[in-house]
Amino acid sequence: MGSNPPSGWRRLSIGIIGGGIGGMSAAIALRRAGHDVTVYEKHDFAGEVGASVSCAANGTRWLHEWGVDVAKGDPVVLKKLINRDWKTGEPVSVYDLDDYEERWGFVYNMFHRQYMHAMLKDCALGEEGKGRPAKLRVNHQCQSIDSNTGKITFTNGVTAQHDLVVGADGIGSVVRREIGIHPAKRPSEQSCLHANVTTEEAVKLGLVDYSQHSALEYWGGQEGKWDKIVLSPCNGGKLLSYYCFFPRSVGDYSSHTWGNDDRPVEELLAPYPDLDAQVLAHLKIGKEIRPWRLWVHDPYPYIHKGVVCLLGDAGHPMMPHQSQGACMAIEDAAALGILFSENYFSGDISEALAVYDAVRLPRVTRVQSAAAKAAYNINERIGFSQNKDIPTYQVEDEKKKLTIEEMNAYDMYKDIEQALAERRGAAFREKYIRGLPVGLELPSGIIIGQEA
Numbered sequence: 001m002g003s004n005p006p007s008g009w010r011r012l013s014i015g016i017i018g019g020g021i022g023g024m025s026a027a028i029a030l031r032r033a034g035h036d037v038t039v040y041e042k043h044d045f046a047g048e049v050g051a052s053v054s055c056a057a058n059g060t061r062w063l064h065e066w067g068v069d070v071a072k073g074d075p076v077v078l079k080k081l082i083n084r085d086w087k088t089g090e091p092v093s094v095y096d097l098d099d100y101e102e103r104w105g106f107v108y109n110m111f112h113r114q115y116m117h118a119m120l121k122d123c124a125l126g127e128e129g130k131g132r133p134a135k136l137r138v139n140h141q142c143q144s145i146d147s148n149t150g151k152i153t154f155t156n157g158v159t160a161q162h163d164l165v166v167g168a169d170g171i172g173s174v175v176r177r178e179i180g181i182h183p184a185k186r187p188s189e190q191s192c193l194h195a196n197v198t199t200e201e202a203v204k205l206g207l208v209d210y211s212q213h214s215a216l217e218y219w220g221g222q223e224g225k226w227d228k229i230v231l232s233p234c235n236g237g238k239l240l241s242y243y244c245f246f247p248r249s250v251g252d253y254s255s256h257t258w259g260n261d262d263r264p265v266e267e268l269l270a271p272y273p274d275l276d277a278q279v280l281a282h283l284k285i286g287k288e289i290r291p292w293r294l295w296v297h298d299p300y301p302y303i304h305k306g307v308v309c310l311l312g313d314a315g316h317p318m319m320p321h322q323s324q325g326a327c328m329a330i331e332d333a334a335a336l337g338i339l340f341s342e343n344y345f346s347g348d349i350s351e352a353l354a355v356y357d358a359v360r361l362p363r364v365t366r367v368q369s370a371a372a373k374a375a376y377n378i379n380e381r382i383g384f385s386q387n388k389d390i391p392t393y394q395v396e397d398e399k400k401k402l403t404i405e406e407m408n409a410y411d412m413y414k415d416i417e418q419a420l421a422e423r424r425g426a427a428f429r430e431k432y433i434r435g436l437p438v439g440l441e442l443p444s445g446i447i448i449g450q451e452a
C-alpha cells in the first residue's frame with residue numbers, strides 16, 4: 001500500500017458463523033490472507049436451494065483473484081439483459097453485454113446456487129490454493145457470542161474462542177442480534193414464487209428455447225407494479241430458473257421458508273391471467289415451486305462490534321432486484337481478505353474492522369436502497385438504468401440512480417487505502433475517491449470528484 005505499510009501482521013484464529021455463499025467466500029479470502037479459519041454451519045451440510053444466482057463482474061473478479069475454479073460452477077455467461085412487454089413478450093428495453101468483459105475485465109456469470117456453493121466450498125476447504133485449508137464444523141448452530149472476547153457458544157453445548165468472528169449467518173442472523181442490532185424490518189409489498197423448468201422438457205414440448213438467448217430476461221417492470229417474471233438460465237443453459245413476483249395482497253408468503261413442500265402449479269399461474277403466452281407455457285411446466293419470502297430491512301447503523309463483524313445477508317439483506325446479494329457478500333469477503341492481509345493489517349483488529357465498516361456500509365446501503373426501488377421500476381436496475389431513450393424510461397432521481405460504472409469500475413484496494421490513510425492520519429494521494437477514479441463520468445451525469 002502507498003503509505004505507512006504495517007509491520008505488525010500476525011496470524012489470527014478466525015471463526016466464521018454460517019457456511020453459505022458469503023461464509024465460504026470469507027473463508028477463501030481469509031485463508032489466503034494467511035489465517036487459520038474455521039467455518040461453523042448449523043446444518044449437517046450447508047444446504048443451498050435449487051435456483052440460480054448471478055455473479056456480475058464485481059463478484060466474478062474476486063473469484064478469479066482467489067483462484068476459484070469457476071468452470072466447476074457450470075455457469076451461463078450472460079450476453080444480454082432483456083426487458084419484455086408483460087403481455088406480448090416483445091423486447092422493451094435491452095442492455096447488451098457483448099462488450100461487458102472487454103469493458104470490465106470479467107464476465108457476468110449465472111450460476112446454479114448449489115454448484116456455486118460447492119465451487120466455493122471446495123476452494124475454501126481444499127488442500128490446493130494459497131493458505132491453510134479452512135475447517136468446516138457442521139451441526140454447530142451459534143447461540144451466543146461475547147463480542148469482546150470472541151467466545152462463541154453453540155446450541156450443541158460446544159464453545160469456541162477466536163481472535164475474530166465473522167457473522168455470515170444470513171438474513172435471520174443470530175450474530176447480528178448478539179452485537180446489538182435489532183432490525184427495523186417489514187414484509188415486502190411483493191411476494192415471490194420460484195420455479196424450475198428444464199430446457200429439455202420445454203424444447204420437447206415445442207416451447208421457446210430461452211436458453212439460446214444467454215440472457216437474464218424480465219417480463220414487466222415498466223408499469224410501476226409489483227408483477228414481474230425474471231428468467232435466468234443456469235447449469236450451462238440446461239436449467240431455467242424463474243422468479244415470479246406479484247403483489248403480497250394476491251398471495252402472502254412472508255412467513256414461509258425454503259424447505260417446505262412444493263406449491264401446486266395453479267398457485268404459480270393464478271396471479272398471471274394476461275401474461276405473455278410463451279413464458280406462461282414455461283411456467284405451466286414449472287417444478288419445485290417454492291415461495292421466497294421477501295423482507296425489507298432498513299440499513300443497519302454499523303456492521304461490527306468488538307472482534308465481531310457481519311457479512312452478506314446478515315449485515316445487509318436486500319431485495320433481489322439488482323441481483324447483487326451474492327456479489328455484495330463476495331465483496332465483503334474480499335474486503336476482509338485485503339484488510340487482514342500482510343500488506344494492510346497492522347495487527348490491530350479494531351482498526352481493520354472500523355475500516356471494514358467504513359468501506360462496506362456506504363456501498364452496500366446504496367445497493368440495498370437501489371434494489372428496493374428496482375422492485376417496482378426496472379429502469380432503476382443496473383444496466384437498464386443506462387437506457388434513457390426508451391419511451392417509458394423514468395427513475396426516481398436521475399442523479400441518484402445506481403449505474404454499472406459504480407459497480408464495476410470500483411477499486412476496493414483504493415477505497416481501503418483511502419479509509420486506512422484517513423484513520424492513520426496519513427495522506428492519500430491517489431486519484432480515487434471512495435474507490436472510484438476521479439473524472440469517471442457516470443450515466444447519471446455525476447462526474448467523480450466534481451459532485452456539488
Ligand SMILES: Cc1cc2nc3c(=O)[nH]c(=O)nc-3n(C[C@H](O)[C@H](O)[C@H](O)COP(=O)(O)OP(=O)(O)OC[C@H]3O[C@@H](n4cnc5c(N)ncnc54)[C@H](O)[C@@H]3O)c2cc1C
Nearest residue numbers: 018020021022042053054142169170312313323324325326
Ligand atoms: C432463491 C434466491 C435467489 C437469489 N438470487 C440471487 C442472484 O441472482 N444474485 C445475487 O447476487 N443474489 C441472489 N440472492 C441473494 C444471495 O443468494 C444472498 O444475498 C447471498 O447468498 C448471501 O449469502 P449469505 O452467505 O450471506 O447468506 P445465506 O446464503 O443465507 O447463508 C447463511 C448460512 O448460515 C447458516 N446459519 C444460519 N444461522 C446460523 C447459526 N445460528 N449458526 C450457524 N450457521 C447458521 C445457514 O444455514 C446458511 O448456510 C438470492 C437469494 C435466494 C434465496
